[in-house]
Amino acid sequence: MFERKYDVIVVGAGHAGSEAAAAAANMGCSTLLITMNLQNIAQMSCNPAMGGIAKGQIVREIDALGGYSGLVSDTSAIQFKMLNKSKGPAMWSPRVQSDRMMFAEHWRQRLENTPNLDFYQEMVSGLLIENDRVVGVKTSLGIEVKAQSVILTNGTFLNGLIHIGDKQFGGGRAGERAATGITEELVKIGFESGRMKTGTPPRVDGRSLDYSKMVEQPGDDIPSKFSYLDETVPLSKQRSCYMSYTSPEVHELLKEGFDRSPMFNGRIKSVGPRYCPSIEDKINRFADKDRHQLFIEPEGWNTVEMYINGFSTSLPEDVQFRALSSVAGFEKVKFFRPGYAIEYDYFPPTQLKHTLETKLVEGLYFAGQINGTTGYEEAASQGLMAGINAALKVKEREEFVLQRSEAYIGVLIDDLITKGTEEPYRMFTSRAEYRTLLRQDNADFRLTGKSHEIGLASEERVRKMESKQKKSHGFVNYLKETSVIPEEANEVLEEKGSSPMRQSDKIFKVFSRPNITMDDVRKFSGVNDYILQNNLNEEELEQTEIQVKYSGYIEKEKNNADKLHRLEGIKIPSTFDYSRIKSMSYEAREKLKKIRPTSVSQASRISGVSPNDISVLLVYMGR
Known part of the structure; x- marks a missing residue:
């Protein structure tokens, strides 16, 4: 069946594996994607959403590099929100609510339309290693497939163990078996392994909920999108999410099951995600809080299934049901399935190089939750970088590593490799010391050119990026060179509570004042004409405004980054x-x-x- 030798084999088809396979194949490598179930490619195992604080920046970086996550998120979105708009642009973070089934379907379609990519459904049970170099994989049927490099993206499947109350059973995800053999083999070679935990909340029947008792959470009035390409368009209609709260009564009902909780009776010994704790952990850790937010998120356009964000739990199913039934709007709730916790093997990432290649075995790469991270976006970005570097190694070309001042992806990988992690790692804007440079709006400026040089980002992406850059920089120069007279500016300044001008000044300087927006500046003579003549779109106008408003901060941060580069x-x-x-x-x-x-x-x-x-x-x- 497999007489040919592949350039790259990717094991696992979650978010990391899908991006890894796409990147390697798009860079011209013969690639094989092996997964235990081809029906579950890019499955959203937990919440049906992409992006969020810092995570949205990562999705835009993936898109700027030529990955698929942004495109798929746009085409399967049911709601869009730009988070943190009340703060500075370094904090703005795009997020979409996704149609779970559509997301997986669109990912599979894109992968099937990717040249150089083959698929195979089976469990990989071991690796073929010769002289400290990987040469292929072996499957549970005893089939050996040869390759120059292998990328492991096993997610939560390595010796996965699912917990619901005092019940436990093997599995990598609800309804799917665990993967065995790989951990044991790697430990024999000399790899250090550990155990981590994550969890997921109940899924319920939306028809059984009373939304009149909840707070509606609509999307943005003017939605945007993730991808820089014109291939996708913003949503013309959206589905709302809803918000409700737990209560002291709910907390007391949950506490009744603590003696049967695997978290508290010692069954679960591994560490879970600090910033996405289970509801029982929240009640235990934040005993002073009498309520916690719950977000009710639709699973898609045409389904009644709802995801209860904030109610992740491994308590017994009867306790879950009684407690959730006491939440406002859930009095008649019907469960589709209870929440559960899952323990799985991971490998401390200090055992990797910055390319995500292992130090012990040449040509072997790890990406995603196997490295101790949590989140689709973190996994996808690692998969992309592992796929790129595996392809470059096959082609005997220089490795591709992003610095901390170049991308959130660079921060993520450097944190993992340099500091390691003993709990599931999640990206935050606070982890990036150069976040003013690493905004979601300029990921294409930062990364598309670099990706094009290595053969991944397309000519179309480069042309679009260069056009945006030329137009926004041209507009900034126009504002620096063009003056506005007091008679014209003072009316606008008075409206905004800003001190009046006594003499003519450059529009750039006026625009730099707090509270003065692009809409205000467009009232000055000639500005609107310039915008229309040069056909500037909203993205280019936003980029111009950021460059004007934050030029001092951006310059200061660039200088700091230059100092880092000298040590680098x-x-x-x-x-x-x-x-x-x-x-x-x-x-x-x-x-x-x-x-x-x-x-x-x-x-x-x-x-x-x-x-x-x-x-x-x-x-x-x-x-």
């Missing part, structure tokens, strides 16, 4: 012997020997390595 340029040889630096702390020597940073900048971010240790290291390196 000081490379540490892979054979460097830290044990001979006796003036460095013992902890620092041990951490540096284990992680093997590639640059002084990376070394400085390792937990336990002090500024003094870095100074000593620089002296020993002759700097």
Whole structure:
């Protein structure tokens, strides 16, 4: 069946595996995507949504690089929201509510229409390794498939164990069996493994809910979209979500099941996501809170199934039902299925290079929850980067690594490789020290050119990005060069409570004032004519406004990033012997020997390595 040798084999077809397979195939590599069930490609295992705080930035970065997540999110969206619009643009984060079935369907269609990509349905039970290099995989039927590189994106399936109350059974997801064999084989080779936990809430029948007792949560009045391409369009109609709250009565009903909770009776020993805790964990950790928000999210356009965001739980099903029935609007609730927790194997990501290739086995890459992350977006971005780097390695080309100042994806991977994680890692804007540079609006400026150089982003993407850049920069220059007289500006300034002008000034300077918007500036002579003559669209106008309003902050952050790049340029040889630096702390020597940073900048971010240790290291390196 498999006489040919593939360039790249991707194991698992979740968000990481789908992006990895698409990237490798689109870069011209013969690629095989192996998954346990081809009907569940890109399945949304948990909430039916993409994006959110910091996650939305990641989806836009994936799109700018030429990945599929943004396109699929746009075509399967049922609601769009730009979160944090009341804050500065560095915090703006796009999010869509998705049609779960449509999302998976559109992903599969895109993959099937991708050249160089083959599919096979079976469980991969082991790896073929020769001389510390991966040469293929073996399946549960004993079939061996040869390849130059392998990407593991196993999600929650590695020895997955599902918990509902005091019941537990093997599985990687509800209704699907766990994957076995790979963990044991990797541990024998010398990999360190651990266990993590995640969970999911009940799904209920929307016809049984009373929405009049809830708060409606509509989408944006003027929705936008994820992809920079014109291939997708914003939504013309949207479905609302709803919000309700738990209560002290609900909390008391939940507590009745705590003695049967696998979280509290010792059955679950692994660590769950800190920032997406189960409802029982919330009640336990935040005992002073008498209520918690619940978001009722539709699973699609044409289904009555509802996802109860905020009620993730592994309590017994009877406890779940009684407690949820006491929530306002849920008095007559009918369950489609109860919530559950799942434990699974992961591999601490300090065992990887920045390319996501393992340090122990050449040509073997890990992406997604196998690296200890949580979230579709985090997984998809890792899959994309693993797919890119596996393809580049096959082609014997230079690796592709994004710096912390270039992308949230760079922050994510650097955090994982350098610091590791002992709990499911989730991206936040606060993790990015250069977030003013890493906005969702400029991901194409930052990344599309880089991706095009390695052969992934299309000519169409580059042309569109260059046109947007040229138009917005041209408009900024126009505003810098064009003056406005006091008689024209003061009426607008008075309306906004801004001090009047006494003499003519450049429009750029007036626009820089707080509360002065693009709509205000368009009232000045010549501005609207310029916009119409140059055919500027909303995206280009928004980009111009951000460049004007935040030019000082952006410039300052660029200077800080340049300082980081200088340290990034000081490379540490892979054979460097830290044990001979006796003036460095013992902890620092041990951490540096284990992680093997590639640059002084990376070394400085390792937990336990002090500024003094870095100074000593620089002296020993002759700097």
